[in-house]
Amino acid sequence: MPDNRWTQSDLAAGYDAGAALIHPYYHELQDLLLRPVPIAADDEAVLVDLGGGTGRLMERLLDAFPKARGVVVDISAPALELATARLTRFGPRARCACSRLQDPWESQLDSAPAAIVSMSAIHHLDPAEKQDLYSRCFRALRPGGALLNADEVRAGDGATYLAHCKNWAARMCRLIDSGQVTPGMAEALCKWEARNVTHWQAPRRSGDDCHETIDVQLGYYSAAGFARVDCPWKKEMWAVMRGMKA
Numbered sequence: 001m002p003d004n005r006w007t008q009s010d011l012a013a014g015y016d017a018g019a020a021l022i023h024p025y026y027h028e029l030q031d032l033l034l035r036p037v038p039i040a041a042d043d044e045a046v047l048v049d050l051g052g053g054t055g056r057l058m059e060r061l062l063d064a065f066p067k068a069r070g071v072v073v074d075i076s077a078p079a080l081e082l083a084t085a086r087l088t089r090f091g092p093r094a095r096c097a098c099s100r101l102q103d104p105w106e107s108q109l110d111s112a113p114a115a116i117v118s119m120s121a122i123h124h125l126d127p128a129e130k131q132d133l134y135s136r137c138f139r140a141l142r143p144g145g146a147l148l149n150a151d152e153v154r155a156g157d158g159a160t161y162l163a164h165c166k167n168w169a170a171r172m173c174r175l176i177d178s179g180q181v182t183p184g185m186a187e188a189l190c191k192w193e194a195r196n197v198t199h200w201q202a203p204r205r206s207g208d209d210c211h212e213t214i215d216v217q218l219g220y221y222s223a224a225g226f227a228r229v230d231c232p233w234k235k236e237m238w239a240v241m242r243g244m245k246a
Contacts, residue, residue: 009078010182010184011184011185011188012053012054012076012078012079012082013078013082013182013184014181014182014184014185014188015053015054015079015185015188016053016054016056016079016082017181017182017185018175018180018181018182018185019056021175021180021181022171022172022175022181022185022189023120024168024171024236025235025238029119029120029150029238029240030056030057030060030119030150032150032232032233032240033057033117033119033148033150033240034060034061034064036146036148036232036242037061037064037065037114037115037117037146037148038114038115038144038145038146038244039065039068039114039115041064041065041066041067042066042067043065043067043068043114044067044068044069045065045067045068045069045113045114045115045142046068046069046070046071046109046110046111046112046113046114047061047062047065047068047069047070047071047113047114047115047116047117048070048071048073048109048113048115048116048117048140049061049070049071049072049073049116049117049118049119050073050101050105050116050117050118050121050122050133050137051073051074051075051101051118051119051120051121051122051124052072052073052074052083052118052121053072053074053076053079053082053083053121054079054080054082054083054086055072055080055082055083055084055086055087055094055096056086057117057119058070058072058083058087058094059086059087061117062087062090062093062094068093068114069092069093069094070087070090070093070094070095071094071095071096071097071108071109071113072087072094072095072096072097073096073097073099073101073105074096074097074098074099075098075099075100075101076098077098080096080098083096084096101121101122101125101129101133102125102129102132102133102206104136106136106137106139106140109140111142112140112141112142112145113140113141113142113145114141114142114144114145114146115141115145115146115147115148116137116140116141116145116146116147116148117148117149117150118148118149118150118151119149119150119151120150120151120152121151122149122151123151123152123153123209123210123211123212124206124207124208124209124210125206125210126204126205126206126210127210127212127216129206130210130212130217130220131220131223131224134147134220134221134223134224134226134243135223135224135225137224137243138224138225138226138243138245139225141245142245143245143246144244144245144246145244145245146242146243146244146245147221147226147242147243147245148240148241148242149217149240149241149242150238150239150240150241151238151239151241152209152211152237152238153211153212153213153214153217153234153237153238153239154211154212154213154237155213155237156213156215158201161200161211161237162197162200164236164237165196165197165200165237166197167236168236168237169192169193169196169197172189172190172192172193173189173193175189176189176190192209195208195209196209211237214231214234214239214241217241218230218231218241218243221241221243224243225245226243226244226245227244227245227246228243228244228246229241229242229243229244230242
């Protein structure tokens with residue numbers, strides 16, 4: 001498995017402990033992802049969380065849909081170890097798949113999912129990788145299925161985008177100064193500020209924060225084949241993007 005910063009054990013644990021503090025809309029975005037999942041409470045559907053990390057969102061999904069089965073896909077083996085422990089109480093209803101989102105994780109599914117969700121993960125893919133991922137999601141979903149992505153996005157103009165990044169970096173600095181995040185997480189947050197504030201105009205490559213606008217990404221959805229695409233929620237540099245398969 002290719003190495004990156006998220007495969008470090010201390011960073012996986014640090015993010016698991018501090019995610020709700022670091023992300024200003026963490027619980028709100030999870031709520032927004034739960035509401036439009038197109039299945040009934042007694043549906044034995046498959047739900048997939050791309051970049052699902054330590055399984056916090058999947059835990060909520062499986063609680064909300066007691067007959068559903070869930071698959072957490074992530075590149076980080078340490079994060080998936082935490083996810084496995086968190087989801088143990090669901091027994092065979094939950095499992096994890098260690099894979100990059102760019103690789104054919106869908107080949108590990110035993111049936112077509114009713115929904116593919118993701119939160120704060122897909123923005124690490126470059127434009128071509130996002131387009132390929134959205135196309136593979138469309139092909140993998142069952143008819144009537146949904147792709148729901150709650151993620152960081154780029155504003156249409158550079159000044160607004162930079163202001164959003166600076167505001168979030170200021171929040172991160174307050175967390176670091178007050179000792180509310182682990183040392184490993186503090187180091188990662190400082191590096192985020194360097195990439196996205198100090199060097200915000202530097203070229204991006206896969207694995208960086210490859211932020212793109214909502215309109216561009218909904219265009220990717222449409223090109224992938226989704227019949228109905230929209231953005232039901234947006235605040236600062238976060239949005240929920242939705243695509244429905246006919």
